[in-house]
Amino acid sequence: MPRVPRPRVAVYKFASCDGCQLTLLDCEDELLAVAGAVEIALFREASSATVEGPYDLAIVEGSVTTPHDLELVRQVRAEARFLLTIGACATAGGIQALRNFGDVAEFARAVYARPEYIATLATSTPISAHVPVDFELRGCPINKGQLLEVISAFLGDRAPNVPTESVCGECKRRGNVCVVVAHGTPCLGPVTQTGCGAICPAYHRGCYGCFGPQDTPNAPSLVRRLRELGLAPADVQRVFRTFNAAAPAFREASESAAAPAGGAP
Amino acid sequence: METAGGSSASVLSREAFPRLLEAIRAAGYRIVGPTIRDGAIVYGEIARVEDLPIGWTDRQEAGTYRLERRDDAALFGYNVGPHSWKKYLFPARERLFSATGTADGGFTVQAEPRDEAPLAFLGMRGCELAAVAIQDRVFDGRVPDPGYHARRQACLRIAVECGQAGATCFCTSMGTGPAVRGGSADLILTELLSPERHEFLIRAGSERGAAILAGVPTRPATDEDARAAAARVESAAGAMGRRLDPAGLRDLLLGNPEHPRWQLVAERCLACTNCTLACPTCFCSSSEEVPDLSGAKVERWRRWDSCFNSAFSELHHAPVRKSTSSRYRQWMTHKLASWHDQFDSSGCVGCGRCITWCPVGIDITEEVAAIRATPGASGPARRSP
Numbered sequence: 140m141p142r143v144p145r146p147r148v149a150v151y152k153f154a155s156c157d158g159c160q161l162t163l164l165d166c167e168d169e170l171l172a173v174a175g176a177v178e179i180a181l182f183r184e185a186s187s188a189t190v191e192g193p194y195d196l197a198i199v200e201g202s203v204t205t206p207h208d209l210e211l212v213r214q215v216r217a218e219a220r221f222l223l224t225i226g227a228c229a230t231a232g233g234i235q236a237l238r239n240f241g242d243v244a245e246f247a248r249a250v251y252a253r254p255e256y257i258a259t260l261a262t263s264t265p266i267s268a269h270v271p272v273d274f275e276l277r278g279c280p281i282n283k284g285q286l287l288e289v290i291s292a293f294l295g296d297r298a299p300n301v302p303t304e305s306v307c308g309e310c311k312r313r314g315n316v317c318v319v320v321a322h323g324t325p326c327l328g329p330v331t332q333t334g335c336g337a338i339c340p341a342y343h344r345g346c347y348g349c350f351g352p353q354d355t356p357n358a359p360s361l362v363r364r365l366r367e368l369g370l371a372p373a374d375v376q377r378v379f380r381t382f383n384a385a386a387p388a389f390r391e392a393s394e395s396a397a398a399p400a401g402g403a404p
Numbered sequence: 405m406e407t408a409g410g411s412s413a414s415v416l417s418r419e420a421f422p423r424l425l426e427a428i429r430a431a432g433y434r435i436v437g438p439t440i441r442d443g444a445i446v447y448g449e450i451a452r453v454e455d456l457p458i459g460w461t462d463r464q465e466a467g468t469y470r471l472e473r474r475d476d477a478a479l480f481g482y483n484v485g486p487h488s489w490k491k492y493l494f495p496a497r498e499r500l501f502s503a504t505g506t507a508d509g510g511f512t513v514q515a516e517p518r519d520e521a522p523l524a525f526l527g528m529r530g531c532e533l534a535a536v537a538i539q540d541r542v543f544d545g546r547v548p549d550p551g552y553h554a555r556r557q558a559c560l561r562i563a564v565e566c567g568q569a570g571a572t573c574f575c576t577s578m579g580t581g582p583a584v585r586g587g588s589a590d591l592i593l594t595e596l597l598s599p600e601r602h603e604f605l606i607r608a609g610s611e612r613g614a615a616i617l618a619g620v621p622t623r624p625a626t627d628e629d630a631r632a633a634a635a636r637v638e639s640a641a642g643a644m645g646r647r648l649d650p651a652g653l654r655d656l657l658l659g660n661p662e663h664p665r666w667q668l669v670a671e672r673c674l675a676c677t678n679c680t681l682a683c684p685t686c687f688c689s690s691s692e693e694v695p696d697l698s699g700a701k702v703e704r705w706r707r708w709d710s711c712f713n714s715a716f717s718e719l720h721h722a723p724v725r726k727s728t729s730s731r732y733r734q735w736m737t738h739k740l741a742s743w744h745d746q747f748d749s750s751g752c753v754g755c756g757r758c759i760t761w762c763p764v765g766i767d768i769t770e771e772v773a774a775i776r777a778t779p780g781a782s783g784p785a786r787r788s789p
Binding site: 169172173176287288290291294295300302303304305307308311312313314315316317319320321322323326328329330343353354355357359360361363364 | 441442443444446467468469470486487491496497671672673674675676677678681682692694695696697698699707708709710713714715728760761762763764
């Protein structure tokens with residue numbers, strides 16, 4: 140049933156691949172219901188037509204990596220009643236947070252012919268490192284069902300039902316055979332937040348940790364187990380340094396796993 | 405010959421085994437049982453005898469499970485795997501009912517239709533029958549869960565006595581196996597396997613079982629057949645890989661809430677929930693309302709949950725059991741101690757799943773032994789929140 144007036148929604152992008160905001164457009168069956176329930180005021184991925192703020196709901200993708208981002212993120216917060224950040228970039232800094240372990244000036248010199256044209260920060264940081272965020276939706280990319288749940292909760296003025304437990308629960312509910320126990324495959328599932336539906340273990344792969352740390356991660360214990368499974372210290376470091384490399388539990392695990400000679404990848 | 409249960413035993417040849425499956429199906433059941441998938445023996449659809457793990461076994465240790473070839477063609481030559489029958493009786497996800505808003509601001513409730521074909525559980529072990537009996541007390545007691553009750557009443561239980569034991573098995577400690585008592589299943593098989601023979605001693609444990617057995621070609625069992633079956637079960641009983649001393653266990657655990665062992669195990673415990681979800685008796689769940697975008701229609705879903713999850717003990721936005729040590733202690737003291745007060749039995753059947761399927765190999769028998777070895781020890785002071 141239509142609500143009057145419909146909440147006004149803006150979708151923003153910072154440093155990211157656009158995959159998470161595309162999840163909104165991927166809501167094929169539900170897209171019309173979403174479009175009917177809210178007024179899409181700003182969504183450059185979908186339409187060049189824009190409506191001025193303020194907005195009831197700002198959906199923010201991407202991490203803060205430039206001086207311009209620092210200004211924009213404050214403006215977004217100021218114009219939004221409810222700020223929802225989506226995806227590993229916006230909630231943990233994303234894959235580009237690998238720069239946090241290295242020297243960005245050196246990367247710029249190696250990559251660009253004229254590095255002086257590049258205005259960038261030394262780190263990639265989540266939105267919540269700069270402004271208060273009302274809800275963080277994890278994932279690389281986010282899960283469509285969870286996005287709809289958060290929007291539905293926002294419309295219904297209730298708390299979203301987004302579990303923060305490990306991926307293992309979803310594996311067991313699906314009836315997946317544990318790849319660590321039955322195959323000796325390294326897997327981050329026990330320390331990673333659920334939300335993807337345990338896709339990788341269902342296809343005999345270890346979890347890559349796309350949804351970042353679960354609420355009570357015991358990474359040191361899993362690191363010991365990964366070493367027993369035959370991973371070298373540098374490889375243990377690599378499995379924790381992906382899309383959520385800068386999430387504190389994963390960052391600490393990757394730093395502690397590294398041999399003294401190890402460093403940034 | 406007569407068995408303890410009073411029903412006469414028969415012998416079914418391996419060649420006639422498919423006839424048993426046909427008779428079960430002819431009685432209106434869909435057969436589920438052991439089958440190989442993704443490197444393990446799981447429970448799934450059994451369409452033909454070839455779907456069973458013929459000639460395979462499993463090698464288990466704490467945190468490790470591997471399939472291995474046997475040197476024979478046993479149908480049931482394995483121990484218990486990652487699945488348990490609770491996935492059929494208490495599904496991992498279940499829609500309990502739906503509700504739709506009405507114009508006058510009220511709502512109407514739509515009950516879930518229950519029209520699934522009854523299931524025949526093929527290959528239930530002694531420990532697994534005990535686990536179902538324990539969940540019966542949880543779900544089918546004074547206030548029966550309608551879905552569980554319907555599925556449980558309809559199911560056919562075909563037990564197989566173990567002819568071997570795994571390294572994480574300890575059913576003899578918990579008194580649940582490997583022998584299967586007469587009335588605890590509808591049909592009870594013991595696989596008789598040697599280079600010279602491949603047959604099954606088969607007993608009916610109920611009228612339903614007897615009716616099915618009557619339609620299967622068998623011969624009467626001899627004393628020698630019964631002795632061979634008993635010898636198989638005895639050899640399994642003698643090969644238990646683990647032991648858990650249940651004497652005084654309730655008081656021992658409840659009397660040691662500050663034991664330093666709880667902290668030590670929490671250093672290894674991943675709080676990942678694998679032990680509880682692999683456990684055939686753990687019954688915890690969460691219910692959640694799933695509305696559509698308009699809020700006009702809502703479904704109530706129940707899903708497996710675990711006391712190892714932080715949110716499971718959440719009250720007013722904060723968990724009661726914040727630390728992993730408090731969650732492990734909650735699980736183990738409930739399973740082995742306060743379960744007696746709640747359900748008049750232990751919550752553990754000695755199947756060993758929590759040991760095998762723990763990614764870091766935490767062993768409940770080892771944890772109990774450690775506390776038993778130094779009772780009354782107290783940890784670095786404070787009780788963990």
